Amino acid sequence: MSPEEKKIYSLIGIATKSRNLVSGEFMTEKAIKEHKAALVIVAGDASDNTKKMFTNMCTYYNVPIYFFGVKDDLGHAMGKEFRASLAVFDKGLADAIEKQLNVMQDKVEGNAIDKRMGTGSMPVPSWEFPRNEGHGHYNGGSK
Numbered sequence: 001m002s003p004e005e006k007k008i009y010s011l012i013g014i015a016t017k018s019r020n021l022v023s024g025e026f027m028t029e030k031a032i033k034e035h036k037a038a039l040v041i042v043a044g045d046a047s048d049n050t051k052k053m054f055t056n057m058c059t060y061y062n063v064p065i066y067f068f069g070v071k072d073d074l075g076h077a078m079g080k081e082f083r084a085s086l087a088v089f090d091k092g093l094a095d096a097i098e099k100q101l102n103v104m105q106d107k108v109e110g111n112a113i114d115k116r117m118g119t120g121s122m123p124v125p126s127w128e129f130p131r132n133e134g135h136g137h138y139n140g141g142s143k
Contacts, residue, residue: 004104008068009077011097012041012086016078020090023078025050028085029057037063037087038094043071046084054085063087064094066101 015021022031031037032054042054044067051067058065068074071082078086088094 002104002107004100004107005069008097008100008104009073011093011100012074012077012088013079015088015090015093015097018090018093020093021078021086021088023074023080023083023086025085028054028087031087031089032057032061032063035061036089037061038091039063039088039098040065041069041074041086041088041097042067043069043074043082043084045070050084064098066098068101 012021016023022028028037028040032040040054040058040063042051042065046067054065057063071084074084074086075082088097
């Protein structure tokens with residue numbers, strides 16, 4: 001596990017302990033729809049249906065979404081069983097997590113980290129990176 005991954009899981013743990021995070025499909029969806037979510041993370045091994053649902057929802061509500069890690073590791077970081085999705089409420093914690101995710105994205109081509117915001121696009125395969133061209137928007141997979 002890279003230092004960036006450890007930092008992300010640590011920040012997820014801090015967000016959980018400070019009650020600035022909810023997990024699970026229902027609670028994540030509720031947080032997005034109530035405009036409480038500052039960041040959404042969906043496990044890379046979540047079902048295609050779950051990924052599509054959260055991609056569409058986060059696009060509609062303009063919430064940044066990342067596909068990161070696996071369900072077991074995300075759950076473990078929160079002191080729970082496996083979790084496929086989570087929403088972070090606190091903007092500061094969300095920014096810190098997003099910063100580490102972007103560092104990983106810049107360092108490791110082909111990892112299962114994928115960010116979308118405000119695009120309405122379908123999830124790309126985990127080996128493809130959307131390249132952000134200045135505005136944090138998915139631009140169709142061009143490199």
